[in-house]
Amino acid sequence: MRMMKTIFGANSKLTRASDKELMLLVTKDNNHHAFRKLYERLSEKLYRFIYYIVLDESVAQEITHEAFLTLYDKRKMYRSDYQVSTWLWTIGRNKAYDYKKKKKEISIDDEILISLPNDDISTLQKLAQEASSETIKEALKLLPDSQRDAILLWMDDYNTKEMAEIMEKSEQAIKNLINRAKMKLKEVLEGRMESI
Structure with a gap:
């Protein structure tokens, strides 16, 4: 009985841990x-991020697993002043671009749907919520990688810092990339919505 309490007690502590x-x-x-x-907390978001780089479901799953293995292998290098997710996303992003460099032809899977944050009701998000999954994927493919x-x-609600x-750029460069991406997506989605 005591063993059961220890196991369940440790489990609930892990659930509450940052x-x-x-x-x-x-x-x-x-x-x-x-x-x-x-892994349970971070793998789904990391997978989605990697998927939109490699555009292949099985490859994205493989790279997601590889990123976690690398995180574990390099665990002794972890510094507590870093966010775990930031370090993991950097590992995943680098692995995805390494794969992309090696493989020129990329297959597209039609089963992923992006959900945009609900708290910001910008024109871009209204258009994206009305657009189909396929339209959003096509619009994202038109953007430069960065x-x-x-x-x-x-x-995914990451802050600029x-x-x-993750992207190894300045905060100002990130703000510029987001603004340009929003403008391009708005333009593409408005054009697609008008043609429907």
Whole structure:
């Protein structure tokens, strides 16, 4: 009975722990349960981000797993002043672009739908909410890689500082990329909506 309380008690502590606290458990104690909790929290968003770089579901899944393995392998290099997600997104982004450099032809999967944050009711978001998944994917494909990465991170509620760290750019460069991406997406989505 005592063993059951210990297991369940540890599990609820992990559920309440921040990403940083979980990573410190992984770093110091090789705590596999903490690492699994990090994976559960972050893998879906990382997968979606990587998917829009490689445009292939199975490759995005593979790169997502590789990014987590790299995170684990390099766990001793973790510094507690860094956000875990920022470090992980940087690893995933680099792996995705390495893959993209190696492979020129990319297949497109039609099953991913982007959801935009509901709190900002900009014209871009209204148009995106009315557009189909396919229209959004086509519009995102028209963006340069850096603009697409910035807008996807913005849509996942990353702040400018975190995006700058992930993309290895200045905060001002990130703001410019987001503004240009919004303008381009608005233009493309308005054009598509008018033709419907």
